[in-house]
Amino acid sequence: MADEFDVIVIGGGPAGENVVDRAVRGGLTAAIIEERLAGGECSYWACVPSKALLRPIDLAGEVRRVPGLSLGPIDVAAVLARRDEAVGNYDDSGQARWIESVPAELIRGHGRLDGPRRVRVTTPEGERVLTAHHAVVLATGSVPALPPVPGLAEANPWTSHEVTAAKEIPERLAVVGGGVVACEMAQAMHGLGAQTTVLVRGDGLLGRMEPFAGEMLADSFAEAGIDVRTRIGVVGVERPEPGGKVTLHLSDGLPLEADELLIATGRRVATHDLGLDTVGLPTDAPVEVDDSLRATGIADGWLYAVGDVNGRVLLTHMGKYQARVCGDVIAARARGDELPGMRDLAGGYGAPQVVFTDPQICAVGRTERAARDDGFNVRVVDYDMGAVAGAYLMGDGYRGKARAVVDEDRKVLLGVTFAGPGAAELLHGATIAVTAEVPLDRLWHAVPSFPTVSEVWLRLLETYGL
Ligand SMILES: Cc1cc2nc3c(=O)[nH]c(=O)nc-3n(C[C@H](O)[C@H](O)[C@H](O)COP(=O)(O)OP(=O)(O)OC[C@H]3O[C@@H](n4cnc5c(N)ncnc54)[C@H](O)[C@@H]3O)c2cc1C
Numbered sequence: 001m002a003d004e005f006d007v008i009v010i011g012g013g014p015a016g017e018n019v020v021d022r023a024v025r026g027g028l029t030a031a032i033i034e035e036r037l038a039g040g041e042c043s044y045w046a047c048v049p050s051k052a053l054l055r056p057i058d059l060a061g062e063v064r065r066v067p068g069l070s071l072g073p074i075d076v077a078a079v080l081a082r083r084d085e086a087v088g089n090y091d092d093s094g095q096a097r098w099i100e101s102v103p104a105e106l107i108r109g110h111g112r113l114d115g116p117r118r119v120r121v122t123t124p125e126g127e128r129v130l131t132a133h134h135a136v137v138l139a140t141g142s143v144p145a146l147p148p149v150p151g152l153a154e155a156n157p158w159t160s161h162e163v164t165a166a167k168e169i170p171e172r173l174a175v176v177g178g179g180v181v182a183c184e185m186a187q188a189m190h191g192l193g194a195q196t197t198v199l200v201r202g203d204g205l206l207g208r209m210e211p212f213a214g215e216m217l218a219d220s221f222a223e224a225g226i227d228v229r230t231r232i233g234v235v236g237v238e239r240p241e242p243g244g245k246v247t248l249h250l251s252d253g254l255p256l257e258a259d260e261l262l263i264a265t266g267r268r269v270a271t272h273d274l275g276l277d278t279v280g281l282p283t284d285a286p287v288e289v290d291d292s293l294r295a296t297g298i299a300d301g302w303l304y305a306v307g308d309v310n311g312r313v314l315l316t317h318m319g320k321y322q323a324r325v326c327g328d329v330i331a332a333r334a335r336g337d338e339l340p341g342m343r344d345l346a347g348g349y350g351a352p353q354v355v356f357t358d359p360q361i362c363a364v365g366r367t368e369r370a371a372r373d374d375g376f377n378v379r380v381v382d383y384d385m386g387a388v389a390g391a392y393l394m395g396d397g398y399r400g401k402a403r404a405v406v407d408e409d410r411k412v413l414l415g416v417t418f419a420g421p422g423a424a425e426l427l428h429g430a431t432i433a434v435t436a437e438v439p440l441d442r443l444w445h446a447v448p449s450f451p452t453v454s455e456v457w458l459r460l461l462e463t464y465g466l
Pocket residue numbers: 010011012013014015016033034035036037038039040041042043045046047048050051109110111112139140141142160164181270273274306307308309313314315316317318319
């Protein structure tokens with residue numbers, strides 16, 4: 001006799017956990033299947049450890065900007081120990097207790113679809129076959145992708161997994177990629193003592209954001225001594241001794257030697273051995289969903305996908321948001337409401353994101369380019385954040401820049417980007433303004449406190465002409 005649940009979730013990361021929470025709140029029974037650690041990539045090998053490694057570097061930057069404070073050398077062992085604490089020493093018993101408290105059943109093992117509404121789980125004790133009354137939700141996340149460079153796989157390079165769990169800081173680190181993982185981890189490893197070279201295939205860092213953000217970050221990296229090389233490819237890799245020195249052959253013809261190599265060239269969805277073929281879906285592509293997070297092309301609509309695996313936005317907070325929508329939708333449909341109101345709207349506005357480098361790069365909504373490509377009547381307003389009184393008080397030589405992208409037809413914000421120290425906490429105001437489509441003449445009455453960096457909002461609106 002098969003085990004039966006109202007909802008079965010495959011993948012116990014932040015997205016999967018939030019589906020279970022919402023579905024159970026909606027009166028359903030649920031099971032969640034996890035093959036590694038409950039809490040997912042985010043808790044152990046991504047967001048949490050990376051931010052634990054970056055926090056001291058961020059703070060050191062702040063201290064350097066304020067006269068009268070002195071900074072001793074960073075105690076690397078203490079930083080790594082705090083990182084270990086932040087990831088619960090790779091023990092998920094706290095998360096497992098939380099799942100029990102929902103209440104939901106945590107099933108440890110590898111889950112795969114086995115035809116409509118059925119999930120086969122390989123557990124340490126043997127095989128279990130589960131049946132879902134209402135829904136199966138895929139929340140299996142993503143894994144690092146290695147480009148097909150000769151010698152690379154054999155060189156056993158670091159990916160985000162190894163760098164966030166580093167036990168030692170390499171003397172010389174080569175980083176391939178110019179995206180968020182490359183930038184954050186180059187900043188962290190350099191700050192902890194690695195001589196760091198970043199090899200970027202494109203023209204600059206953070207190519208999906210406003211160009212000034214990547215330029216400011218590249219300037220800051222150069223000042224700090226991080227060597228950023230753009231328009232360069234890796235054509236071959238050699239590592240004769242496992243764990244020994246690694247030589248990168250570059251497209252400019254010059255070799256680069258390093259003690260460790262970090263590949264940060266993006267991710268692919270975790271759909272390997274997930275049984276997608278048993279329900280007629282492609283096995284190596286993101287699981288396409290509609291705005292209620294229901295997989296498209298499935299008869300009876302019992303399959304959903306949330307988080308990285310649907311390829312919409314690879315960010316924890318967006319995966320959790322999708323999960324809340326998805327859990328509520330499943331519960332509503334189970335009650336017989338075939339057209340529940342909940343929909344993923346936020347993704348369409350442009351997700352908020354903070355890159356935790358120095359300067360912090362924060363953005364929500366559309367960049368100028370994306371807004372123009374989408375056909376909006378765009379006006380761009382820029383302001384030097386260093387000219388705001390609150391920024392001066394934050395420290396000497398505060399440099400920052402803000403950009404607002406305005407829809408001139410509706411007089412609302414389409415996107416906002418801030419680049420500057422401590423800018424992360426400015427972002428949510430922008431997220432509210434963009435998502436709620438607050439009219440600019442109404443936003444004008446949201447008075448920022450003096451002397452905070454938030455006064456940049458006032459200056460942006462004045463520069464616009466209000
Ligand atoms: C270095 C790094 C730093 C990041 N920092 C941030 C950040 O600061 N902020 C942010 O918003 N995002 C950040 N991200 C992105 C974030 O980690 C992901 O968007 C997030 O983890 C996605 O959550 P998820 O639940 O979809 O998947 P995951 O967190 O990947 O969890 C999926 C879970 O499913 C399990 N699983 C997979 N297949 C199966 C199976 N067949 N059976 C059973 N279990 C399975 C996996 O073991 C895993 O535990 C970062 C990513 C990286 C790599």
